[in-house]
Amino acid sequence: MTRARPARHEGIRKAQRRGALLLGSALLGLLAGTPAMAAQPVPGGQAPTLAQSGETYGFSIAAQPLASALRAFSEQSGIQVAYGTEDLAGLSGPAVSGRLDAAEALRRLLAGSGVTWRFTDPHTVVLARAASDAAVTLGPVVVEGSGETADGPVAGYVARRSATGTKTDTPLIETPQSVSVVGSEQIRRQQSQTIGEALRFTPGILASQGFNRTDDGLYMRGFQINDSSLYVNGLRSLSNIYDGTTDPYQLERIEVLHGPASVLYGQSSPGGVVNMVTKLPTIDPLHEIEAQLGNDDRKQVATDHGGALDEAGQFSYRLTALVRDSGTMVDYIDDDKAFVAPAFxxxxxxxxxxxxxxxxxxxxxxxxxxFPAEGTVVDNPNGRIARNRFLGEPDFNKWERSSYSAGYRFEHRFDERFELRQNLRYAEFENNYNDIYFGSWLADERSVTRGAYSRNDQSSLFALDTQLQAELTTGPLEHTALLGIDYNRTTFQRVQYNGTVAPLDLYDPVYGASVTLASAPGTDSYQQGDQVGLYAQDQIALGSWRLLLGGRQDWANDRTDNHVTGSSAETDQSAFTGRVGLVYLFDFGLAPYVSYAESFEPQSGTDAGGGAFDPTTGQQVEAGLKFQPKGADSSVTLSFYHLTRQNVLTSDPDNAGFSVQTGEIRSRGVELEAKLALAEGLNLLAGYAYTDAEVTESNSGDLGTRPENTPEHMASLWADYAFQDGPLQGLRLGGGVRYVGDTVDLSATTTVPAYTVADAMVSYETGPWRLGINATNLFDKEYIAACTYGCFYGEGRTVIGSVALRW
Structure with missing residues (x-):
């Protein structure tokens, strides 16, 4: 099949065999006296065949251990590198960036290391210590380089491959739907502290709230992205949206599939899914420790380690951990966290x-x-409510959450055609949560009534996905066929005690009011959901054409036990979803595409007749252009979509207090994402989203209104420049602006004004050290980021200084 198929593993045995072939060809070259393998070491590295071709690559390699730097070189150029492990022991490589040919990039990486190199062919290079003979002293051989993989690091800003859009390792340019990828290098440069921050320069994505440390909720294409649309390593990550947040430091990449994705993932939002790929074990030694200090008394230490555990390379590991002690822009709200993530x-x-x-x-x-709209986005005679105001009681409020998960990824290739993969995760979550909420204004328009509750949430999640992939040929057609079955079980138990508390003056608060809780729980419930899905997909290649066909059948069962009333409710729902897409690949890197995709989400509750609700359904038609110019570290995606969600609950006109499923929401728009290497060391990220979303059918008085938290226009721009030589070499300067248009609240009666904020960064790399300062909301603009049931301020100016050591 013409589709590129990179190595699935970093198995050292395979590397040794390939290395032996390289050594064999080197030895034969020596005996035959061929010029491609001259016997003597080559000072500075000579590569006539490759260097004279004039082909250049976009390199973005950080200062790091030389073995890791060579791996990055190989991923970014597609050139295999063979070397003896002892030859690189203890060596570090400098930062290398910009558009360079392979010879120049290698010269810079190996300068002063005592390592020489030579090409055995235009795409394979052998390294050795200068005092030894590469042909006979390589010893245990590592062969780096089969290009980027779907779950591996992203070189710089531009990803080439992903599995989120197909569940197979597929070039992004061949995926007939818009997919955005944010790699760990972008996260590091921008010092993103939440998933919402990591995606803030990705078009069409908006965090559910501005300042928020309790969940990773998002909005995309006019629809909310909740727990059923958040994934880790291709498996559902949460049972409930408040189960946990994922720290970006734990991740290798964050991938966003825009639009319906049920054909691969089952129940999910029509807006899309977010798949977070964690850092996985490496064979090359990798060690990093990073310390951060910031405003709001922020202190954080994070560390990342990986490498082989044995000489043969059968066993490898990764250990990522973080500890943070921090305040926030809001009085009495902390942002303390600790996690450890081992992998083997x-x-x-x-x-x-x-x-x-x-x-x-x-x-x-x-x-x-x-806060209420009055005093934030609506005038209040007492002025604007302070951004740092705390609504609760310091001695009562809390949010103490813990979670753990364990699972595995298994893959076995039977032969060149068939491969079996299975992914499993089990997780448990617990949250002890005391909260105080506002009610209505008192007559003075300074004080609000308040209510309180205390609750304990306990959740669990079991997710299993088994896939059989086949590479087949039928006549002129080449197929990557996928058959899969997945299963999810989620449980959620909540016990909540409601309470009362005195009003609070939001303009001159006095804390210390006592909270009185009820003696019996107002909520005591247990929910269990089960979903089984069978899916099939075929990616067909015919010359420059790529056709994708997919279908899936799901069965979902949900049961809720109400221990307060003694009642139970159970629903059984099923849905079939399909997908079809077509791409044409031009030789110069342009790929027009068109696709159709569907989604579904189960609905709880019953209608006036006692009948269970059907799942909501989503249908999207998308067309666009993807452009990855040959030899350039750049990519552009332009997409046009028309998306409709049906079976939406709306008021029953004949039975007060009940709902019927005649509602509909339509969203259509344009998204543009560009990641460009404009010159040596100069990178640009640009994004724009136009979203025309509207409630098109409703009995609830919101017909013709825009859904909440959906701006009509969003735009972002980020640029950074790394000095390539001279006294400023190692210095990187960057900055960006983000514009979010006006939005409306849940009732579509309050408008949130548009806002624009700016970010900036400066970093310096020398040897294994990296120092940086990042500022988010550089000019400390005070703005409301969103209104739903309440109005939420956006994050104030955040300044973080960091120092990292890699070895």
Whole structure:
């Protein structure tokens, strides 16, 4: 099949065999006296075949251990690198960036290291210590370089491959739907502290609230992205949206599939899914420790380690951990967190790999409940409510959450055609949560009534996905066929005690009011949901054409036990979803595409006749252009979509207090995402989203209104420049602006004004050290980021200084 198929593993045995072939060709070259393998070391590295071709690559390689730097070189150029492990022991490589040919990039990486290199062919290079002979002293051989993989690092800003859009390792340019990828390098440069921050320069995505430390909720294409649309390593990550947040430091990449995705993932929002890929074990030694200090008394230490555990490379590991002690822009709300994420891989042979993954996390913060519209986006005679105002009681409010997960990734290739993969995760979550919320204004328009509650949430999640992939040929057609079955079980138990508390003056608060809780719980419920999905997909290649066909059948069962009333309710729902897409690949890197995709989400509750509701459904038609110019570290995606969600609950006109499923929401728009290497060391990220979303059918009085938290226009721009030589070499300067148009609240009666904020960064890399300062909302603009049931301020100016050591 013409589709590029990078190595699935980093198995050292396979590397040794390929290395032996390289050594064999080198030895034969020596005996035959061929010029491609001259016997003597080549000072500075000579590569006539490759260097004279004039082909250049966009390199963005950080200062790091030389073995890791060479791996990045290989991923960014597609050139295989063979070397002896002892030859690189203890060596570091400098930062290398910009558009360079391979010879120049290698010269810079190896300068002063005592390592020489030579090409055995235009795309394979062999390294050795200058005092030894590469042909006979390589010893244990590592071969780096089969290009980027779907779950591996992203070189700089531009990803080439992803599995989120197809569940197979596929070039993004061949995926007939818009997919955005944010890699760990972008996260590091911008010092993103939440998933919402990591995606703030991705078009069409908006965090559910501005300032928020309790969940990773998002809005995309006019629809909310909740727990059923958030994934980690291709598996559902949460049972409930408040189960946890994922720290970006734990991740290798964040991938966003825009639009319906049920054909791959089952129940999910029509707006899309977000898949977070964690850092996985490496064979090359990798060690990093980073310390941060920032405003609001922020202190954080994070560390990341990986490498082989044995000489043969059968066993490798990754250990990522973080501890944070921090305040926030809101009085009495902390942002304390600690997590540890170990991973271990066993590769018994070149075709089999088993990776064990685990995470344990604890966090302490408070829920930010927001404020009334009056005093934020609507005038109040007493002025604007202070951005740092705390609505609750310091001695009562809390948000103490803990979670752990464990699972595995297994893959086995039977032969060149068939591969089996299975992913599993089990997780448990617990949250002890005390909160105080506002009610209505008192006559003075300074004080609000308040209510309180205390609750305990306990959740669990079991997710299993088994896939069989086949590479087949039928006549002129080449197929990547996928058959899969997945299963999810979620449980959620809540016990909540409601209470009362005195009003609070939001303009001159006096804390210390006592909270009186009821003696019996107002909520005591247990929910269990089960979903089974069978899916099939075929990616067909015919010359420059790529056709994708997919279908899936789901069965979902949900049961709720109400221990307060003694009642139970159970629903059984099923849905079939489909997908079809077509791409044409031009030789110069342009790929027009068109696709149709569907989604579904189960609905709880019953109608006036006692009948269970059907799932909501989503249908999207998308067309666009993807452009990845040959030899350039750039990509552009332009997409046009028309998306409709049906079976939406709306008021029953004949039975007060009940709902019927005749509602509909339509969203259509344009999204543009560009990641460009404009010159050596100069990068540009640009994004724009136009979203025309409207309630098109409703009995609830909101017909013709715009859905909440959906701006009509969003735009962003980020640029950074790394000095390439001279006294400023190693210095990187960057900055960006973000514009979000006006939005409306849940009732579509309050408008949130548009806002624009600016960010900036400066960093300096020398040897294994990196120092940086990042500022978000540089000019400390005070703005409301969103209004739903309440209105939420956006994050104030955040300044973080960091120092990192890699070895």
């Amino acid at each position: 891989t066993w590769r018994p042979d070149e075709d089999t790999a088993l990776t064990l993954l685990a995470t344990y996390s604890q966090s302490s913060t408070d829920y930010y409940y927001g």
